[in-house]
Each structure stands twice: as C-alpha cells, then as structure tokens.
Amino acid sequence: MTVRIELRGLRKEFKDGTHVGPIDLTIEKGELVTLLGPSGSGKTTTLRMVAGFIQPQSGSLTFNGRDMTNVAPRERGIGMVFQSIALFPNMNVFQNISFGLDMEHWDRTQVTERVEELSRMLGIHGLLYRPISEVSGGEAQRVALARALARKPQVLLLDEPLSSLDPQLRDRLQMEIRKVQRSLGITTLYVTHNQAEAFAVSDKVAVMNDGVIIQTGTPEELYENPNSEFVARFVGSGNVFSGVVEEVRSDSILVRTDSYIFKVSGHRLAGSQVFFTVRPEDVRIELAESGMGAAATVQSVTPQVGSSRVVLDFDGNQVVSVVTDATMTSQLRKNGTSRVWFRFEPELAVLIG
Ligand SMILES: Nc1ncnc2c1ncn2[C@@H]1O[C@H](COP(=O)(O)OP(=O)(O)O)[C@@H](O)[C@H]1O
Numbered sequence: 001m002t003v004r005i006e007l008r009g010l011r012k013e014f015k016d017g018t019h020v021g022p023i024d025l026t027i028e029k030g031e032l033v034t035l036l037g038p039s040g041s042g043k044t045t046t047l048r049m050v051a052g053f054i055q056p057q058s059g060s061l062t063f064n065g066r067d068m069t070n071v072a073p074r075e076r077g078i079g080m081v082f083q084s085i086a087l088f089p090n091m092n093v094f095q096n097i098s099f100g101l102d103m104e105h106w107d108r109t110q111v112t113e114r115v116e117e118l119s120r121m122l123g124i125h126g127l128l129y130r131p132i133s134e135v136s137g138g139e140a141q142r143v144a145l146a147r148a149l150a151r152k153p154q155v156l157l158l159d160e161p162l163s164s165l166d167p168q169l170r171d172r173l174q175m176e177i178r179k180v181q182r183s184l185g186i187t188t189l190y191v192t193h194n195q196a197e198a199f200a201v202s203d204k205v206a207v208m209n210d211g212v213i214i215q216t217g218t219p220e221e222l223y224e225n226p227n228s229e230f231v232a233r234f235v236g237s238g239n240v241f242s243g244v245v246e247e248v249r250s251d252s253i254l255v256r257t258d259s260y261i262f263k264v265s266g267h268r269l270a271g272s273q274v275f276f277t278v279r280p281e282d283v284r285i286e287l288a289e290s291g292m293g294a295a296a297t298v299q300s301v302t303p304q305v306g307s308s309r310v311v312l313d314f315d316g317n318q319v320v321s322v323v324t325d326a327t328m329t330s331q332l333r334k335n336g337t338s339r340v341w342f343r344f345e346p347e348l349a350v351l352i353g
C-alpha cells in the first residue's frame with residue numbers, strides 16, 4: 001500500500017520561542033517531494049514531525065487520511081536516513097541492514113533473502129560481511145539506505161543523505177536513490193540545502209525560509225515562475241533585478257534601477273517596487289555602446305562546453321550571461337575587466353510574484 005501524506009497547518013514552537021510552520025504540504029502516493037532551504041529554515045523539524053520524533057503543537061498530519069498524532073514513530077511505517085550516518089560500527093554490513101528485521105524477529109531465511117535483495121538493488125552485495133569501519137562514505141550511505149528500506153516502509157524520509165559526500169559521488173548516488181524510489185513507488189520526503197540536488201531528484205520541491213514554505217512546485221515551475229525574490233535567488237535561475245515602475249505601457253512596464261531603465265513585458269502599478277529575472281541564456285552582451293543596453297563591467301569569463309559563462313558587475317549586482325559566440329568570448333577574455341553593455345528582450349524577462 002502506498003501512502004499519501006498531508007501536512008495541514010503543522011506547527012512546532014520550541015521552548016525558546018523559535019518556531020517552524022505553519023506548514024501545508026501534500027505528498028502524493030509514490031511522489032518524491034523535497035524540502036529545500038538554507039540551514040535553519042525548518043527542514044529537519046518538519047521531517048521529524050512527519051516521523052513522529054517531534055510533536056507539533058497545532059495542525060494535522062495524516063497518512064491516507066488517517067490522523068497520525070498519536071501514532072508512535074515505529075508504528076508509522078517509516079524508513080529514515082540521516083546526514084550523520086548512524087550505522088552500528090561494531091557490526092558488519094549484513095548485520096546493519098538486518099538490524100530492524102532482527103528486532104521484529106523475522107525468520108532467518110526471510111532476513112537473508114531481504115538483505116540479499118536490497119544489497120543487490122543498491123550495489124553493495126559484495127560487501128555484506130565487511131565491518132562498517134572498512135566501507136567508504138558512499139558505501140555507508142547505501143548501507144544506511146538499505147537499512148531504511150529493510151522493513152518495507154511505506155514512507156521514506158531522507159535528511160541531507162548525501163551532504164557528507166564529494167560532488168561526483170553525490171551526483172551518482174542521487175540518481176540511484178531516485179531510481180530505487182521510483183521502482184519501489186515509495187512516498188518520499190527528501191531534505192537538502194543543495195538546489196541542484198533538489199532539482200535532480202524531485203517530483204516537487206518546497207522552498208523553505210524562516211520556518212515556512214515560500215513556494216511549492218515542480219523544478220520547472222520554480223525555475224520559470226519564482227513567486228518571490230527569495231525563491232528566484234535561491235533556485236538560482238540566475239539574474240534577479242529590482243527596481244521601481246517608472247512608466248506603464250499597454251503590454252509592458254519601464255523599470256528604473258540605480259543606473260538604467262529596463263523594459264519588461266507585463267503589468268504592474270506605476271511607482272511599485274518590482275523584481276524580475278532574466279535567464280543567463282537570454283542576456284546578450286555587446287562590446288560597443290548602441291544606446292540600447294545597460295553598462296556593466298566584466299568580472300569573469302569561464303569556458304564551458306560550447307559556450308562560456310560571463311559574469312558582469314552591474315551597479316554592484318552580478319549579472320550572468322551565457323555567450324556562445326567564440327569570437328566574443330575571446331575578446332571578453334582578452335579585454336579583462338572592460339566595460340560592456342548588456343540587454344535582453346522585454347518578453348524574456350519574468351516579473352516575480
Ligand atoms: N530542539 C530545538 N530547540 C530550539 N530550537 C530548535 C530546536 N531544533 C531546531 N531549532 C530551531 O528551529 C529552526 C529550524 O531548525 P531545523 O529544522 O533544524 O532547520 P534546517 O534543518 O532547515 O537546518 C532553527 O532556528 C533552529 O535553531
């Protein structure tokens with residue numbers, strides 16, 4: 001049976017007055033939803049309320065419509081993996097994976113079958129009799145995941161499971177976690193402060209800040225239509241501009257920033273403060289002044305496959321542009337911190353909120 005999880009107005013207040021919530025979030029059956037936010041934004045507290053280790057003061061938590069308030073953590077059908085790998089150092093890999101099954105007095109042959117099945121799925125079959133002290137960081141996280149899945153939980157909770165690993169290993173393991181999660185169809189709540197990781201593994205991402213969810217959506221939705229300056233900056237779609245509406249036209253507005261007036265498609269009231277984003281691919285650099293672009297200085301030019309990433313300084317803010325023209329790239333690199341101009345089509349700017 002798969003589980004649909006609903007958090008409604010879930011809120012925890014600690015003794016010192018710090019609080020997390022109210023949190024509203026739905027995780028559909030078989031979905032992987034990620035809580036993404038900076039350190040201290042309330043991700044772990046939210047996950048631990050779902051697990052039952054932290055009791056909320058208000059709001060509701062249901063699994064398939066059933067109220068979980070008075071259900072003990074062990075009875076919730078949950079498997080968990082933490083950032084700090086809590087494996088038993090004096091046991092081998094097999095014993096670590098089978099620990100929960102032994103506690104439930106599973107039959108010996110069933111335990112062996114289950115451990116073999118999981119270890120094959122996670123690529124650690126060759127290590128079953130190795131002491132935990134002799135496995136690598138990535139292997140240890142696979143063991144932790146196998147242990148979390150051993151009792152066939154209906155819900156998987158992962159709190160920064162890959163934060164202690166180096167980037168290459170993290171990339172590989174995040175795809176493996178996603179594959180296993182999909183094939184089991186297990187409803188999963190994933191926590192990370194890493195935007196790229198969140199976007200790579202998730203069906204939906206809930207962006208958190210200061211104890212609340214700011215926006216929930218698919219990675220595409222968050223990237224294309226951030227609802228706030230915070231989300232726009234945190235999901236890193238690149239360039240966030242702020243200014244005041246100087247003039248309202250039929251299908252566009254003129255936005256005044258410190259040193260330039262940009263034309264942006266859409267409508268806002270004159271005099272209001274607005275934010276808009278422009279993707280790096282849509283920012284065009286010009287080496288000569290045409291009267292149509294904003295002046296900036298070149299901060300850095302980093303070669304990528306088939307393009308280069310150019311960071312400009314515009315009034316003390318960073319503006320990123322992706323340049324595909326090789327001649328332009330070499331000129332920008334040659335000229336150092338020279339003055340350039342940049343522009344974008346008004347339709348390619350996205351007003352936030
Ligand atoms: N046991 C606790 N007592 C008091 N404050 C806490 C406790 N646990 C967490 N907090 C506070 O709650 C906020 C959210 O913490 P946490 O959920 O751990 O954030 P995250 O996992 O996003 O880093 C922080 O301000 C943190 O200091």
Ligand SMILES: [Mg+2]
Pocket residue numbers: 043044045
């Ligand atoms: Mg945390």
